[in-house]
Structures are given as C-alpha cells and as structure tokens.
Amino acid sequence: MKPAAFDYYKPETLDEALSLLDEFGYDAKVLAGGQSLIPMMNMRLARPPVLIDINGVQGMTGIEVGESEIVIGGLTRHYMVEHSPEIQNSCPMLAEGIKLIGHSQIRSRGTIGGSIVHADPTAELPVMLTALGGKVTVVSSGDERELTPEELFLTYMTTTIEPNEIVKSVHFPVIAERTGHAIEEFTLRSGDFAIIIAAASVTLDEEGLIESAALCIGGVDGIPVKLEDVTDELIGEAPSEELFAEKCAQIVDLVDPEKDIHASAEYRKDLCVALSRRVLKKAADRAKQA
Amino acid sequence: MMEKTAESSRLKTITLKVNHKEYTVDVEPRMLLSDVLRDVLRLTGTHVGCEHGVCGACTIMMDERPVRSCLVFGVQADQAEIVTVEGLESENGELHPLQKGFWEKHGLQCGFCTPGMLMTACHLLEHNPDPSREEIREAISGNLCRCTGYQGIVDAVEYAAKEMRERAE
Ligand SMILES: Cc1cc2nc3c(=O)[nH]c(=O)nc-3n(C[C@H](O)[C@H](O)[C@H](O)COP(=O)(O)OP(=O)(O)OC[C@H]3O[C@@H](n4cnc5c(N)ncnc54)[C@H](O)[C@@H]3O)c2cc1C
Ligand code: FES
Ligand code: FES
Numbered sequence: 406m407k408p409a410a411f412d413y414y415k416p417e418t419l420d421e422a423l424s425l426l427d428e429f430g431y432d433a434k435v436l437a438g439g440q441s442l443i444p445m446m447n448m449r450l451a452r453p454p455v456l457i458d459i460n461g462v463q464g465m466t467g468i469e470v471g472e473s474e475i476v477i478g479g480l481t482r483h484y485m486v487e488h489s490p491e492i493q494n495s496c497p498m499l500a501e502g503i504k505l506i507g508h509s510q511i512r513s514r515g516t517i518g519g520s521i522v523h524a525d526p527t528a529e530l531p532v533m534l535t536a537l538g539g540k541v542t543v544v545s546s547g548d549e550r551e552l553t554p555e556e557l558f559l560t561y562m563t564t565t566i567e568p569n570e571i572v573k574s575v576h577f578p579v580i581a582e583r584t585g586h587a588i589e590e591f592t593l594r595s596g597d598f599a600i601i602i603a604a605a606s607v608t609l610d611e612e613g614l615i616e617s618a619a620l621c622i623g624g625v626d627g628i629p630v631k632l633e634d635v636t637d638e639l640i641g642e643a644p645s646e647e648l649f650a651e652k653c654a655q656i657v658d659l660v661d662p663e664k665d666i667h668a669s670a671e672y673r674k675d676l677c678v679a680l681s682r683r684v685l686k687k688a689a690d691r692a693k694q695a
Numbered sequence: 696m697m698e699k700t701a702e703s704s705r706l707k708t709i710t711l712k713v714n715h716k717e718y719t720v721d722v723e724p725r726m727l728l729s730d731v732l733r734d735v736l737r738l739t740g741t742h743v744g745c746e747h748g749v750c751g752a753c754t755i756m757m758d759e760r761p762v763r764s765c766l767v768f769g770v771q772a773d774q775a776e777i778v779t780v781e782g783l784e785s786e787n788g789e790l791h792p793l794q795k796g797f798w799e800k801h802g803l804q805c806g807f808c809t810p811g812m813l814m815t816a817c818h819l820l821e822h823n824p825d826p827s828r829e830e831i832r833e834a835i836s837g838n839l840c841r842c843t844g845y846q847g848i849v850d851a852v853e854y855a856a857k858e859m860r861e862r863a864e
Contacts, residue, residue, distance in 0.1 A: 410723065
C-alpha cells in the first residue's frame, strides 16, 4: 500500500463536489479516472490530504452531437468516445486519436476531463483540442466559464483551471464539409506516451484548393504548438505531396524541442517535419473523398 | 493511540462482488484494489508488478471492462462486479479455453504476467471471437512479459479463440 493516507469523499452532485472543493481548497484533489493521479500517488510524487472522487457525480458523462458542436461530459471515459459511432462520423480525428491513448485497460477508466486537466504536452487530447479549436467548460460554485485551448494550457502539466473548479464538459467542432482530419504519433512501443504527435485538419474549396488548414504538434514544448506560419502558406494552393514537403521543411526552424534519453532534439525536429507532411497529406486526401 | 483512532476512523465499509461471490470488508481509502483483492480477500491470483499502470500484471475485469487494479482504490470498487483470474475456470473446475491454450501452446514461463494476460485476452475474445494475430498483439500490448517473446501467448489466444468458436457452434 504505497499512497499516503487521505480523506475520501464521494459526492453525488456537481454542487456537492464544488462545495467540498471550496471547503478544502488546495488540500483537495479531484479524482476522476485516476490513471494519472493514482500512479503519482503510488510513487508518492503526489500526497493530497483529501480526494474528492467525482465518479458518482450525475450528469457529467455522455456524448451529445449537435449541428455544429460535440459536447462530451468531463467524466466520459476514453473507451466510450472510442466506441461511439457518432464520433467517427462527426469528428474523425477524435475517434482516431483516442485509440492512441495508452492501452485498453487505461481507456477503461481514464476520462476526457482528466486528460485535459493533466495537460501532458505529449497527450493526444490537448493536441486534438488545440488543432481543432475546441473549448472547455469549467464550473465553480456559482460560476461557469468557457476556455479556448490558448486560454487553458499554460505549460507542462499546468492549466489555468483553479483548484475550486471542475471541467464539466469538453467541446469539439463537428467536421465541416469537404474537410479531412488526421493524427499520427511516434512512440517507442504501441500504447506508450508519444515522442511527437502531429494532428491536422484540411478543408478544400469547391475547386479542390486548400480553403483552410490547421496543424498542431505535441511533444516540442510545454503546450501543444499550433503551426499557423505553415498552414497560412497553404491557403489557395492545390494539395500535393510536394507542396506539403516544401512548406513543412521550415518546421525545423519553428519548433524548439528538448533532448532526452529517448531522442535528440534534431531527431524530434525531423519527426515533426515527417509527421506533419504525413498528416497534412492524409487529411487532404480524406477531404477530397469527403 | 491517538494515531490509531484517527487512522481507523478513516475505514470505509465496501461490498465487492468478486467472481460472483459477495464480500463486505472494511478498508482504508488509500488501499489499492489490487491489495484489497490480494491481502484482504486472499485472492492472490492477481499479480502486482509495477504499481503504476505500466506492466498489466494486475489487470482484472471491473464492470465488464479490463482495468488496472493498481490504479483503482478499493473504495472505488464498492458495488462493482469484478472478475479475477480465479473466476476463469468453470464451476466444475474445468479450465477456461484460454487457460488450456496457455498450457498447450507454452504461453507462459515464469507465469508472473499470466493472470493479466488471461484477463486481457478474455476481454478481447468476448468482443472479437476471431482476431488476427495483429489484433491479438495490439490487445496484449499493455501487458508486459519478460519471458516468452509473446509468440506462445499469441498462439495460445488463437488456440482459445478457435476452441471457443467451435464450442459456440
Ligand atoms: C500506462 C499508462 C499509459 C498512458 N498513456 C497515455 C497516452 O498515451 N496518452 C495520454 O494522453 N494519456 C496516457 N495516460 C494517462 C491517462 O490516459 C489518463 O486518462 C489521463 O491523463 C488522466 O485522466 P484521468 O481521468 O485518469 O484523470 P485523473 O488521474 O483522475 O486526474 C488527473 C488530474 O486531473 C484532475 N482532474 C481530473 N478530472 C477533472 C475534472 N473533471 N475537473 C477538474 N480536474 C480534474 C485531477 O485532480 C488530477 O490532477 C497513460 C496512463 C498510464 C497509466
Ligand atoms: S501492477 Fe498494475 S499495471 Fe503493473
Ligand atoms: S511468463 Fe514470465 S513474465 Fe510472462
């Protein structure tokens, strides 16, 4: 039994959970899927005196697909999104990227809200949220606010969410017409955290030229990095392998990854270029067929 | 003495349904489900390797999903339906086709990873009765084995899948 002792509360409503957070302040931690928090507690890197287990909170689980927006309850588990046929149609990147999170045993418990708040820069959800321009709804006692990824992610494992706040839902846009999505990552072993992740969305106009595009990389900085300098140059062009190769070459100067035991900074830059070319090509091909 | 009172006042009473049997026990909230199973219920078939979610040895079924029992607190499993490796064989003591497969196809050497492998494979075959070797490899990618090189494990899961399909016919 490795975790340090804590007091355990299991509220049944969001209001109850929020008032417990008000009461215990910095002493309390929210427990959702536990797939990041419990490993840290097992290693005693985290020793929160109070855990507020939100797994019994009603109304925080579920997927709603509207006209233009998908609303996913903060407590929705990864496997639920992974197996949702609606998500495959309405936001193909999400369906593709969720499968890359850990292993099935991790996706059984891990939650959408937990991944976002944990804010690991090599995690799939923060990268997808940034690439697609999603939003997060955060609540505290008597208040509610919406955050864009730019307002949300601060640096490694740090967000602007306050200790008295809970992520109620995460929002993704429904895929637009003539649009394709793609996400790819490089890992040492299937299911491991990625070294580099690239995610792209490409929209073509009626002539088949690029109308808009988004490209986001995870693993090069404390937060997911959106490469607008690259995608701006794609507007109005005809999608081709040569175009993507030419424009993505500049990425080596735009990203500044660190080196570690797994890969040098140069190798990470090469991965950024290679994966970016690949996801842009894939997204454009899919947009053609859409 | 003071210490002790404070500690025991934290005990929670939980009811677990493990392998179709109900258990009501008092646990400290910080006790991991893996430890509740092994140390309180004495179901030591569930193994504990890394205790941070990486090795997969502690995989069990919780409410019909494969779960790392080292990443769930016992208190969280109150009222949950749990199946451990002890629950695989049938009531008359006959081995599960997967257990037979691991035996026939040399799916284990030291056996440390085996309970987790069996539970993961069990979930795979429930949802995919005829998996390709690639799909088997993908499914067991979250379970580490130091001994076998995985060849025998993949053979064993294929063997069990075939056996189960034939039984179902
Ligand atoms: C072996 C292994 C491999 C993994 N591989 C990957 C991977 O490849 N990619 C990846 O992205 N992740 C991976 N993970 C992490 C896992 O996917 C988690 O799903 C995720 O990071 C955290 O979600 P959770 O629900 O488990 O959160 P928890 O662990 O419960 O909580 C994480 C943090 O978020 C806070 N929190 C949780 N929910 C809320 C909420 N609704 N509102 C406010 N705060 C909240 C908690 O207080 C805590 O600080 C892996 C984990 C393991 C053990
Ligand atoms: S002991 Fe649980 S995953 Fe290793
Ligand atoms: S049989 Fe020894 S670890 Fe797998």
